[in-house]
Amino acid sequence: MTYCLALRLDEGLIFLSDTRTNAGVDNVGTYRKLHLVHAGEDRVFVLQSAGNLATTHEVLDLIDRDLNTPGDHQSLAKVNHLFEAALYIGELSRQVVKRHREGLATVGADATSTFILGGQILGDRPDVFLVYPEGNYIRVSDTRPFFQIGETKYGKFMLELAVHNKVGLDDAVKIALSSMLSTARANLSVGPPYDLGVYRNGSRKLGEHRLEEHSETLAVLHETWLRLLTDAIDQLPPIHVAE
Amino acid sequence: MTYCLALRLDEGLIFLSDTRTNAGVDNVGTYRKLHLVHAGEDRVFVLQSAGNLATTHEVLDLIDRDLNTPGDHQSLAKVNHLFEAALYIGELSRQVVKRHREGLATVGADATSTFILGGQILGDRPDVFLVYPEGNYIRVSDTRPFFQIGETKYGKFMLELAVHNKVGLDDAVKIALSSMLSTARANLSVGPPYDLGVYRNGSRKLGEHRLEEHSETLAVLHETWLRLLTDAIDQLPPIHVAE
Numbered sequence: 001m002t003y004c005l006a007l008r009l010d011e012g013l014i015f016l017s018d019t020r021t022n023a024g025v026d027n028v029g030t031y032r033k034l035h036l037v038h039a040g041e042d043r044v045f046v047l048q049s050a051g052n053l054a055t056t057h058e059v060l061d062l063i064d065r066d067l068n069t070p071g072d073h074q075s076l077a078k079v080n081h082l083f084e085a086a087l088y089i090g091e092l093s094r095q096v097v098k099r100h101r102e103g104l105a106t107v108g109a110d111a112t113s114t115f116i117l118g119g120q121i122l123g124d125r126p127d128v129f130l131v132y133p134e135g136n137y138i139r140v141s142d143t144r145p146f147f148q149i150g151e152t153k154y155g156k157f158m159l160e161l162a163v164h165n166k167v168g169l170d171d172a173v174k175i176a177l178s179s180m181l182s183t184a185r186a187n188l189s190v191g192p193p194y195d196l197g198v199y200r201n202g203s204r205k206l207g208e209h210r211l212e213e214h215s216e217t218l219a220v221l222h223e224t225w226l227r228l229l230t231d232a233i234d235q236l237p238p239i240h241v242a243e
Numbered sequence: 244m245t246y247c248l249a250l251r252l253d254e255g256l257i258f259l260s261d262t263r264t265n266a267g268v269d270n271v272g273t274y275r276k277l278h279l280v281h282a283g284e285d286r287v288f289v290l291q292s293a294g295n296l297a298t299t300h301e302v303l304d305l306i307d308r309d310l311n312t313p314g315d316h317q318s319l320a321k322v323n324h325l326f327e328a329a330l331y332i333g334e335l336s337r338q339v340v341k342r343h344r345e346g347l348a349t350v351g352a353d354a355t356s357t358f359i360l361g362g363q364i365l366g367d368r369p370d371v372f373l374v375y376p377e378g379n380y381i382r383v384s385d386t387r388p389f390f391q392i393g394e395t396k397y398g399k400f401m402l403e404l405a406v407h408n409k410v411g412l413d414d415a416v417k418i419a420l421s422s423m424l425s426t427a428r429a430n431l432s433v434g435p436p437y438d439l440g441v442y443r444n445g446s447r448k449l450g451e452h453r454l455e456e457h458s459e460t461l462a463v464l465h466e467t468w469l470r471l472l473t474d475a476i477d478q479l480p481p482i483h484v485a486e
Contacts, residue, residue, distance in 0.1 A: 173481075174476050174479040177482065239464075
C-alpha cells in the first residue's frame, strides 16, 4: 500500500510520501512516490501517486515524452493553469488504464492510480489537486487544506487536529510527519524511507529531503513521537468508574 | 458505523464502545453497543457488537430467552468456559443471519455482525474473544492484548503504542479513551455517548460508566486530548529541508 499527503498553507506547500510497495507480503519493495517534474522556469509540479505502480510509471514516462517531443500536443510545459495540468494527468492516467485493462482483468488486478498534483504556475496561486482515476479532480480548500491517498485513515486525526492555514511551513512539516509515523506504526504496508518536499510560495523550486530508513534523524523522530504520545495519553484526566 | 475495543490486562479487562448507528447519513441514531449479560454468580459476560444492528438485537434476545427458558438447551448459564460462550454466540449469530439472509438480499444489505466477547467464568482466567460472523473465534494474546471492531484504523496507533500487559487498569482506560476520541474526531460515524466497562479480575462484577455527549467530563477529556496532541506535534524535532 501507500501513504502520501499534501498540504496547502499560507506560506507554501508540503508533500510527504512513503516508499513502500507490495504485491503481496512476499513481494515488498521500495519505490519513490514523490516526483518533481521539470517543465519550465515559471512552473513547479509535484506528483504523488497511490495505486497501480506500473500505471504510475507509464504516466510519468508519458509526461516526460510529451515534454521532450516537439509538436503541438498538450504537455506540462504548455498548460496555463494547474487545473489544466490536473486534467492532462487525468487523461494520461485513463489512457494507460484503458491500454492495460484487458490484460489485467485476466488476473483480477486493478490498473488504476490516484494522484496528488501540487505546485505553482507563476501568476496563479500555489495549489494542490486530487486527480481521480476517472480523470476528474478536486482541489483543497481553506477549510480542508490537505489531501491524503493510500492508507488514509490511520493518520487522519493529526491532520484534522492541527492543520489550518495559519500554520507555518515548519509546523506543517511536523504535522505531516506525525501523521506518517502514526500510519507506519499501525500498518506494515506503509514504511520508510520517506520523501519530504517543501515549496515556499513564489520560490519556483522544491526543497527536498529524504528520511532514510536507518538514519539517526528518523530514529530520533520515531522515538520522540512515541514518547510524546505516551506522555500525552498519560496526562489525560482519570475517569472514575463505580464498581 | 461503530467503534468498539476491548483490552485484556494483568489486572482485568477494559471495554469501550461508542453508541452511534447509521443507516445512511439521514438516519443516525444512538444505540448501546456494550452489553452486560447476567447469567449467574460465578460468571461475567460482556458483549460488544459491530455490523447489522437488527442481528445484534436478535442475538441478545436469543441469549436472554435461552437463559430464561427451562430445558437442556445451551445457554450462557451452562457453558463451562468462555470459548464455549464464544461458540454459542457464533452459532446464534449464524442462525439469525440465515433467517434473514433472503429478506435482506433483496435490498443488498449485509445481515452479519461481529462480536467481542469478554469476561470471566470463575476458575478460568478472564479473557477476550472476537467472534466472527462465520461462527468461529480468536482470542487476544499477551503480545496483542486488544481487539477492535468497526472503524478500527483511526485509533489503532494509540493501542499499538501503549498497550502491553504491564499497564494498569487506570492507564488502560486512558489509552482506550485516546483511541476512541481520535476515531470520533476523524470519522463522523463514530460518536458519543461512550460506554466504558472495567472488570477487575475475580470481582465478578463490571464497573460501568457512560460518558454522556454533553457532559463536563467528556468536554474536558476532548479538549485536553486535542491540546496534548497539538503540544506533542509541536515538540517534534524540526527537519531541515535544503532549498
